[in-house]
Amino acid sequence: MSNSRLISFELAYPxxxxxxxxxxxxxxxxxxxxxxxGAINCPVLNNAERIKVGTTYKQVSPFxxxxxxxxxxxxxxxxxxxxxxxxxxxxxxxLIYCWRGGNRSGSMTHVLAKIGWxxxxxxxxxxxxxxxxxxxxxxxxxxxxxxxxxxxxGTGKSRLLQxxxxxxxQVIDLEQLAQHRxxxxxxxxxxxxxxxxxxxxxIWQQLQQFDFSKPIxxxxxxxxxxxxxxxxxxxxxxxxxxxxxxxxxxxNRIALLSEDYRHFIEDNQLLSEQLACLTNLHGKxxxxxxxxxxxxxxxxxxxxxxxxxxxxxxxxxxxxxxFALIQQAKIYQVxxxxxxxxxxxxxxxxxxxxxR
Numbered sequence: 001m002s003n004s005r006l007i008s009f010e011l012a013y014p015x016x017x018x019x020x021x022x023x024x025x026x027x028x029x030x031x032x033x034x035x036x037x038g039a040i041n042c043p044v045l046n047n048a049e050r051i052k053v054g055t056t057y058k059q060v061s062p063f064x065x066x067x068x069x070x071x072x073x074x075x076x077x078x079x080x081x082x083x084x085x086x087x088x089x090x091x092x093x094x095l096i097y098c099w100r101g102g103n104r105s106g107s108m109t110h111v112l113a114k115i116g117w118x119x120x121x122x123x124x125x126x127x128x129x130x131x132x133x134x135x136x137x138x139x140x141x142x143x144x145x146x147x148x149x150x151x152x153x154g155t156g157k158s159r160l161l162q163x164x165x166x167x168x169x170q171v172i173d174l175e176q177l178a179q180h181r182x183x184x185x186x187x188x189x190x191x192x193x194x195x196x197x198x199x200x201x202x203i204w205q206q207l208q209q210f211d212f213s214k215p216i217x218x219x220x221x222x223x224x225x226x227x228x229x230x231x232x233x234x235x236x237x238x239x240x241x242x243x244x245x246x247x248x249x250x251x252n253r254i255a256l257l258s259e260d261y262r263h264f265i266e267d268n269q270l271l272s273e274q275l276a277c278l279t280n281l282h283g284k285x286x287x288x289x290x291x292x293x294x295x296x297x298x299x300x301x302x303x304x305x306x307x308x309x310x311x312x313x314x315x316x317x318x319x320x321x322x323f324a325l326i327q328q329a330k331i332y333q334v335x336x337x338x339x340x341x342x343x344x345x346x347x348x349x350x351x352x353x354x355x356r
Contacts, residue, residue: 005109006123009132012095019095025104034197036129037205042080044073044104073107093118101125133204138233140207146238150220150319150326151246153183153311154253156334156342157219163346170216177202180226199228215353220323239322243329254303256337265299278310
């Protein structure tokens with residue numbers, strides 16, 4: 001294949017939107033772990049086929065592996081052309097990549113180019129893209145004008161982020177991207193967290209679209225959201241940034257958490273399993289008492305005790321230790337836990353930002 005059909009990610013990135021399609025030819029497992037945003041998966045070797053070829057390469061010989069691989073790749077490319085691409089016009093321009101920009105993407109690019117389409121192969125493949133993201137994330141995080149939403153558990157920081165986004169503000173919701181609410185009870189039902197790479201890709205994708213002359217709102221988080229780690233450079237910059245602090249009455253915090261964690265309240269077994277994670281901090285006797293409250297459906301009392309004995313003390317220590325400007329934070333009192341209250345607060349915050 002001619003090198004004229006190779007393009008580096010640095011050159012392709014500014015013009016990704018000019019490609020009619022971005023095709024990831026890696027296996028479904030590789031694609032699921034992470035991929036270039038907007039790419040479709042057209043594997044030239046599926047998960048089982050990739051293992052078969054790799055095993056043959058190591059245990060038999062590279063030559064035997066290449067014969068098996070070539071037959072599978074040819075068959076799979078043919079199926080993709082027949083099932084997905086026959087309606088594409090001659091001017092169609094796809095960008096194709098694999099793991100390192102080698103044989104898999106080269107094979108697909110060669111076939112599509114021979115048909116007559118303007119197919120381009122990403123030089124260096126996914127690895128080149130990943131290097132680009134790793135380089136860009138710290139740079140973008142350092143440029144960002146962060147405003148960090150602080151407040152004890154149940155004050156509705158995520159709800160405020162949603163309202164800020166609805167009203168046109170630039171927002172990164174780390175808990176939404178991580179599919180986790182960030183606390184020991186933060187696991188969402190029926191939701192699996194994405195991979196660390198996919199999480200970082202999602203952050204990068206949002207950051208590179210933002211205007212850094214304007215604020216970017218983000219919730220104060222610990223270094224990890226569930227099993228995922230917030231990129232170090234982003235966390236360092238957030239912790240040195242301006243903060244605003246939400247306050248909500250204990251009664252309203254309990255009501256808000258009763259809504260947001262209904263799946264735990266309705267599943268005693270799941271709640272007890274998560275509460276057990278706090279045994280080292282609070283002892284078996286306290287965990288037993290909390291589990292009994294859960295079994296007896298004394299939800300308000302359980303939430304109140306968790307807030308006052310666990311979440312609030314932990315928050316006060318962490319926020320004072322980690323966020324340098326918390327003492328200068330403007331405090332916003334939320335009237336109640338209704339959507340309209342957070343809508344009004346978002347309007348107030350944005351109006352104040354516009355006047356600065």
